[in-house]
């Protein structure tokens with residue numbers, strides 16, 4: 001996983017630099033006129049949109065369109081011993097990577113891909129794509 005992420009690093013850095021641009025504009029506007037104060041609302045703790053719980057299994061369907069992730073990236077609480085079934089559908093081919101769980105999958109454009117993540121060790125783990133680098137959600141294992 002580390003190796004893979006390192007190979008993806010230049011792309012990710014380029015992406016971050018690209019993303020930093022509108023952010024810088026936003027900060028300038030903030031300093032000037034107090035704009036940008038209407039940031040998106042804080043996701044409720046563990047109350048991530050779209051998560052359906054059935055016993056010890058949680059399910060979440062995520063759609064990626066370009067760089068837009070739906071539902072918006074949030075934190076999903078996952079008690080140790082329970083499983084998150086993540087169904088990801090992207091409009092482009094991509095790599096899906098669940099940090100901490102060390103699970104990777106190839107995304108094929110338009111084809112739903114299911115990841116089963118079983119919580120074993122407490123921590124906060126990001127699930128991301130690599131091309132482009134997007135965070136889909138953070139899994140909080142407790």
Ligand SMILES: [Cu+2]
Nearest residue numbers: 005097128130
């Ligand atoms: Cu990764």
